[in-house]
Amino acid sequence: MGITRRSFLKGLGAFSALASLGGLSEIARASKRVKPFREGDVRYFYSTCKMCVNFCGIKVKLQNGVIRAIYPDERRADFYNIGNCPKGVSGLFNTYNPYRLKKPLKRTNPKKGPNEDPKWVEISWEEAFEIVARKLKKIREEDPRKLVWHHGHGKYLLDDEWMKAFTSAFGTPNMVHRTTTCEAAKHVSDELTWGGHEPLPDLEYCNYLINMGGNYFEADQWARWLDHTTIFAKERGMKLVSVEPRLSNLAAKADEWVPIRPGKDVLFLLAMANVLIEKGYVDREFLLNYTNASFLVGEDGKFLRNDRGEPLVWDVKTDSPRPYVEGVKPALEGSFKIGGKTYRTVFQVLKDHVKDITPESVAEECGVPAEQIRRIAVEFGENARIGSTIVLDGKRLRYRPVAIYTFRGLTAKEYGSQNCRSALIVMQLVGALDAVGGFLLHKPGKKSYMEPSKCEYPPQRVDLKKSVFLPHAHHDVAQQVMFTLLDPKKYGLEYEPEMQIFFATNRPFSTSDAKKQFEALKKTFNVVIDICMTETAWYADIVFPDRTYLEAFGYYSGRWTPHARYHTLHYPIVNPYRIPYQNLEIMFELSKRAGFYDEFLEKINEKFKFKNPKFVKGRDYTARDAFEILWRNKAKEPLKKGMKRGFKGRLVSVEERYLSGAEKVFKGPGKPKIHLYCEELVQTADRVIQTMRKHKRVREVFKDWYELGDSEMEDFIRMKLSPLPRKEHAYPTPHRRAKDFPLHLITFKRMYRNQSGYCNVNPILNHVAHNSDHNEVWINPKTAKEHGIKEGDTVIVESRVGKVKGIAKLTHGIRPDTVGISYHYGHWSGDYPEWARKGTWVNQIIEYHPDLVSGMNSFNDTKVRIYKAEG
């Protein structure tokens, strides 16, 4: 035995002397903290998918504590989704991704850059909280506005009231969501027009749907409801016309694909209006009763108003201008001399405005034959069945089974709002708003949306929202933040932001002129809360790992549909990396340590309008506690019950569906009216111009954005803020300026990556199609031939702001004068393996010219040239 011991010790050498560093009492304690591992049975959990913003119902199969598969929740079919998409089905691999962030990380290399190794060091949660809280505390004492909070997907994980509460308790106005990188212009045009957003086509009854470049078979906020309702409507006989430069999956299933030239939609739609008016497809009753079509407009573009400021109509009973009240019979058309000045009704103005915009006059520019535009307009007018009604559930209702739907097609442009407005005008002409089978409004009539902007200057917010620069940006101007940060003085900002927190967003990667976006991240102390080392996290100083939707609590009211309303919930099912905190708990912890916890709780109660139960100051809350309060307030039931189903919903009555919107808010005399004509924009334009005359800086910014000379500036501002969409709105800056770049570049989303930043590391999604792990440059064979490009060639796509490499895909599904590249590819963060970084990062070559009305990012205006890469 002695030999044994000696030889053993000899083998160890001096090491054995270190034994005392291993504490026996610790060992004894740890030996008590073990539990046997046992395999269990299969269990199912009903929850909500957060792989995008559709909030579909899912049924998660758990075997031995491991997620085995994800299926659709059959009970959700009555409310929203009848199946799932490939992202939803493979969502478990976003959770089981080995490239997840597992512990907080601290940057030790202060230099930030795409090729700078941050030299991460893992730190304890305690240390991470302390570092960030210290910084927060300092900023809060100095000037809380110096903190900028960003979230994108974070909003949908939790609902953004939490973040609104956090930032307002902290005291910063700078909470920035992503809307302008997606659909803000659509929201704003809806808001200016009818005071609400998120309308939907009434697909159950619609007979003729024009889709202006929405690709909702792949990506859309309502995709999983729109897809099957559209398919079923088509089988019922609905005609689907898809107007877009690219044969998207949706266009592939459409009855007619109209490959319009990028950016020219407004011409197409105004020409439709021309035909509808000329052929008499005008719902006069609707225009008079629901819209401001009868209001009198002066030569300055403003309404004739009385001393009380009420807009006036021409009363045919008394032959005089009067406010539209009970007993007044307004004229729809005509020109009237009042007090020596000429006034026309809004409808007359519109009629005169589109008189010369015939299909023939725009056919060449649109790249669509005049006969086709004319035929579609007539089909649309015909199918609208103006004057008809339908009886549903014993109620006689207006029946206009036509609609125009869009998402990024009309939206993601320099003139996004005006493009969207043109579609709304066409639908108003035939009376399709809030009619059965038409275009259903959602919570219409919010007054503040429909008023002129205050045109704030200097801007309070770093994103310039609602400031003189972007006066009607009711939604956060995500892509502007970094540009403002790079030169705050240029925009008149009174402070210089010092710290940015990013919660589940990879913002700089996904907006225009993206390379420049990252420059600003070098200027601030950055904190990222996310599940992966995204490109944004690569520039962080502190990174907090987050839990995924299968590991954490989360809430969002579901997507509304014409027939249902519901609340959705997800909750922890697994936690393979044993991450101790989820996003909300990180916020709790930070606010505690930075000294604004009680204010935070108070603000939560206020923002959510919690009544019973409420958060109580000073008390500690876990995410579960917080969601107990939330769910009891929202769904009026205990959280435990919600966790059994993952949602709570109700179906709506015919009354609520058709009679609680426009009928209630706008119909008849004495009520506010839908804005066929947006006079508020004329007034806004006045204010913008006034401020611009006073402050040189404002002018400089516009000059920079739109490449204008001083002399043309004011006319341009008026044109951009015109009350009716105009021909000029088909010519965004690159169309006018990028003369040496002959081709249009359009961008789009694909099913395998959209609206969720982490799908590039999902092995299933990279394998579902032969080309789902990378994107390609769509080129028409004719164009390719002219440039000597063959299928699979590496090509360079060059715009005025940069160039990218891509792989050529030759397809007849795109216009010869256009190339298309999808988003979501070409990741470069050092944490991603090589196989997850394939494809082209198109955002870096997209020019930045925000929509002056809404702040919308200009994703589809860039002009490019292409050529084969050398060698």
Added chain:
Amino acid sequence: MWLLAFVLLLFSIGYSQEFKSLEDIAKLIREGKIKVGKDYTMSFGGRFHNIHTKVIGMDCSACHLNKYPKDFLYIRRYKVPVRGAPGVVDRSMCISCHKGGKVATQWYTTR
């Protein structure tokens, strides 16, 4: 060349007898007198491969795609571009010999 290849084949399968017609060879294969391959390999240089290339003299492009010289059409790699839509593999060539009553083994029937 054709003959030489054939003779080589016969040597390679250890069956050096007098010239036989394709039908006869097919029969012999079916009767098990010519073992198609110990390991039934279809890879390059394998016996089955030889029958198709050297005996029947089929062009490589009948089974292989130019761009993917190492990819056999019959081992369908997922990323092979689609040729014979709606299927991903094109077997129309095979029918001429392997359908009922033709020279080779009947994989496919006329029913």
Added chain:
Amino acid sequence: MKLVRVIDTKRCIGCRACVAACMVENFYNPGDPWNFVVEYEQGEFPNVRRVFVPMNCMHCENPPCQKACDYVGAHAIYKNEFGVVLIDYDKCIGCRYCIAVCPYGAPQYVEKLEPLFPNESFTPYERIPEENRHEVHRFRPNIVTKCTFCWHRIEKAIKENKEHLIGVHPEYTPACDLVCPVDARFFGDIENPDSKVAKIVGEKKAAQLKKEFGTRPQVYYILEGGDY
């Protein structure tokens, strides 16, 4: 009972949820999909169409793969009484004759087993042990695998005496048919005249692919351009 699938390509929007569902359900080995969507264009700009055709094993009445397998003496492929063509991995010798003869490109050769995340450790999902997997999921190198009509789910129905719920109840329906967001896939017993598949095959003129091979496939298609 004869189980068949009907795929309505007029409805299919090309999302590939069925492909992903199959991969997750059947322990996808990278490179060997059992279910895939063929996508192709027809026509020239601007008169162009794109067609999506989901493909998987056709579970033929005359399976050439079985003939080839018997021919080489392996006898690993068989068609069971429910019309499902299955491969016995214990008998499979990896010769790949079945792949060579299948006109639909269904069988997949497993060269080696690879982790889903290349060069990474197996995820908890991949670590679900063999004893907890159905035999159709117990892969090993040098075998051929293919779509089983989710036999593990059908077998469960049979064992639990729920045959009438095959294709009706989610528990007893193949994963790909379950997840379709536009209801373009149907599964069930064609011999039962009340089943959805029987009705659709009757009403909608469902076609079979590549009839000239005489395989009599048991996956029916409703095709946009008619019969192929």
Added chain:
Amino acid sequence: MIEELKENAELRSRLYWLLSRLYLERPTYQFLLSLKEKLNEIEDSSEGVELIRESLKGELQELSERLGVEFTRLFRGIKEGYGPPPPYESVYMGEGRVMGETTLVVLRFYTESGLGLMEDIEDPQDYIGAELRFMSLLIYRELEGWETGKKREAFNTMKREKEFLEKHMLRWVPKFCELVEGESGEDFYRGVAVLTKEFLTSDYDYLSEVISELSAL
């Protein structure tokens, strides 16, 4: 003899514990300081200890920060190609294996040895630090056996220890250690790697000897 076995068990348990800490936590200033003090008391030296001793000569605060970065790089699997593949048994054993149930097999081994899931460890349970800690706990179990006179059980536990080294740790840990030795720029971690490798081998030799001796009795 029992006394000697007991002493050895305590020593071994402590050493495994120390090693596990080196892989589970990044070295704090305090830890490095006590390590340095301890090493100053010792004259005799092996390659691994010498490397560590050498590395501790400079400023410890700065070293602690540097080692934090290196710890993250070597052990945490931040990204592919950044440091060696992370030290999980499944990573090193999984390749080319038919079924990837390594972690599960390891867990079962823990459970069958009378232990199980170590709740203090947040990593997957086949992490190098977890396996070392398991050994420490298992040997502690052995120690308890000797102390309470349950000799048969203690002996069986020893056999388990040997089996675990044989079937698991020795199959992959040396490979990982060699990667660290070759790749790390920090003497400290090269030393840790050398030590780990050598300790596992000599402990295995020790176990083999003792078990055969005891079996003969």
